[in-house]
Amino acid sequence: MNFLILLPVIISSLILGAHFFRAADYGLVLLCTTAPFMLLIRRAWVPRAMQILLLLGAAVWISTLTTIAKMRLMIGESWLRMAIILGAVALFTAGSALMFENKRLHQWYRQIALPIIPSLSAFFLTIVILSIVQIVVHPPMLLFERFIPGAGWFEIFLLALYAGWVTEKMLDIKESPRWRLRIWALFSVVFFGQLFIGLLGIDKFLMTGKLHFPIPALIAAGPIFRGDGFFMPILFAATVILVGPAWCSHLCYIGAWDNIASHGRNKPKKMPVWRQPVRIAIMIVVIAVAIVLRLAGVSVTFASILAVAFGLIGVGLMLVWSRKTGVMTHCTAYCPIGPMANWLGKLSPFRIKINDATCTDCGICHTACRYDALNMVDIKNRRPNIACTLCGDCLASCRDNSLEYHFLGLKGISARTLFLVLVISLHAAFLGVARI
Template sequence: MVAGLGFVALSFLLLAAHALRGGDSGLCVFLLGSALLAFSRERWAGNVCGVLLGCGALLWLDKGTGLISLRIFTGGDWVRLAVIIGALFALTVFSAAYCFSPSGRERYNRSTENANYRSVIFLLSALLLETARAKVSFPILLADRFFPGWGRAEIFLLAFYGSWVGSKMFTPEGTPKIRSRIWAFFSVVFFGQLVLGLTGLDQFLMTGKLHLPIPALIVAGPVYRGSGFFMPVLFTVSVLLVGPAWCSYLCYIGAWDDYCSRRGNKKPAKDFNPRLVWVRLLLLIVVAGIAWKMRVIGISPVVAVWAAAQFGLISVVVMLVFSREMGMMVHCSTFCPMGIVSNLLGKLSPWRLKIANTCCKCMKCTNTCRYGALKPENIKAGRPGISCTLCGDCIPSCKGGSLGYKLPLLSPDISRKVFLTVVISLHTLFLGVARI
């Protein structure tokens, strides 16, 4: 067992040395972090190390064949190089196999219940962040902006953070305790970067071109400008992946409404009229119409920004007054135009929240829903109302297990874990790349 761990650590160190020799400091740190991860006893860490070493073996194979071909082409000695590369490849493959072998499973034997999901969160988060880093034409990660070439070091930290969040949220009571905290953390990071950018630290801004951080501008901005469809595309893709959970996990403003609704520990108002959620559709039409009219008649950007700012101020007032007073997310469920887009477009995603026919109508879930989606008529119908954002806060309140996520062909428990795996990975991605 000790020898196997030594081979795993040595494999990572050799890969880190190769990365450092190639001038990739960030990848070197990522691999050194992975070497430290190998000394953990948790099963998810063993899974991650095994997969990463499998990728490392492919790296040796790719680099080795290229170098050997070059030696053969130039007439140089390639046999010794082939032996060295072959040894490195064999060592890395053996180390990867050890992580999944009976001996490896004996070593990595802690926290096995949700280990596979935590492993996927780490790997998926790293893959999404690496893809964003590779595809965007400018440094998208803060580490690359302040320390060029160190982006993969940040990717390791963010992926580790994502796995840690998973360990907290996979527990039965985890979602209502942790979701609002990581959501608030994302909002603080998002707006903190905006504040630092406004003080003159341009590295904290996406491109240096400012726009108001108001969700309604995801639609109104491109309508007014006639261009700049990055945010609508990102919003649409996110909603197709996780449904209306964009509103309860990924929206930078929604965390404010969540905080206001929880002030004073008030239970959600029972006299909330579910029909009010459709006011957002009218507001969406009005906002888009005004933006289009401003473009047609040639309203200056200064006036357009001023008008958008007024809408943003009204949003804040709604949160501070109505959400706080009613113990509900009034802004998100009745005022935000993008909320209704998320709810309707989310119908195209596979995720659903279902109420089984075993429901005893105790109404405890109603007291936890701050979106007004679990009224008596919704429970009778067996599904939440249109304002549901799949936040999951209501699920632990159902002691009979009649309320849960539903994905085709999967049980509610597995559906919930798959859903959390995807949404936590997206949260990690947004934490790393989302900024003004």
């Protein structure tokens, strides 16, 4: 029965697919023919997403109609019959979106009671971000696009579905630390997987076909040394301004390793007081060395050896110190990008705060924080220290729900939802362009 109600939607998608087939746009053909399968996902945000996609489909028909009409007018040919046919197809496509207003379908999709807006927002935000990448950037950045022209659109659709699904999972405060760990690790696997395949010789997996070292310190040191290649610093700054230091809890390909290493111990140990000054000193030294190497005109090979050595020391720190202390020592005491994310992140209005009225000073949240950002003194101050990366793990640990996200005047729950939508959409987008 539901299939019959959905038949106009399926037909609309297939006709659109046929239209793109004529234009040899095979990526969009793939998208149109597979999009109806998303209707098998029994979530209330899915029909809303499909409705908007159908309206976009109707817009494609109108745009095609106008283009053909203009051409025919120019060469003095009749266009009315064509306009009536394409107009009817556009109407049918837009009208099929109304099928979701059917009561039976409503009930079917709403049987699992979950909020619609967050997943729907993450779905469309991912589409918007990646569509910009797909349209503006050349050579293509999306992996599918590099193999089949047009297939980037299909990849965008898959990643948008993924973003909607992850948002739903992470909205559950208690489950969110587990899911954050999973999706962050997945990003690292995809990123390094691409590097590995690229090293095997399939250079379509590598950025511009050249190897770039996967060392976060190079986000700052690389462009200083080379004097060009500012894409990564700009991406880093834009991300950090948007979601604060969450770069270091959701988006960095190496941070995920330190996170896993730190979970080798149940409770984090107290870190020495010199952690913060040492971290700042390392940051200054890395930048100074990059400037000196540039001025001295040393070879790229020599600079690369230094960079690799720096990266390997960091991995050693994770394996030894992070596992022993339960604190992400690579990220909180060594990586020069960490303090930059923390400081620049202050430009973003997102914060974690502790509710003074309900906090009992029990200190349990301290054991959830792997960033050395929530010691007893910070708990008394009712806010994490500068090392906080907005990971959100402490929220799940508090029995009194005293920890909350803050964003301007929003309520804690809304601020957290907004944060998750933004950071998960960025995560999905990073997955799409995770080449090295």
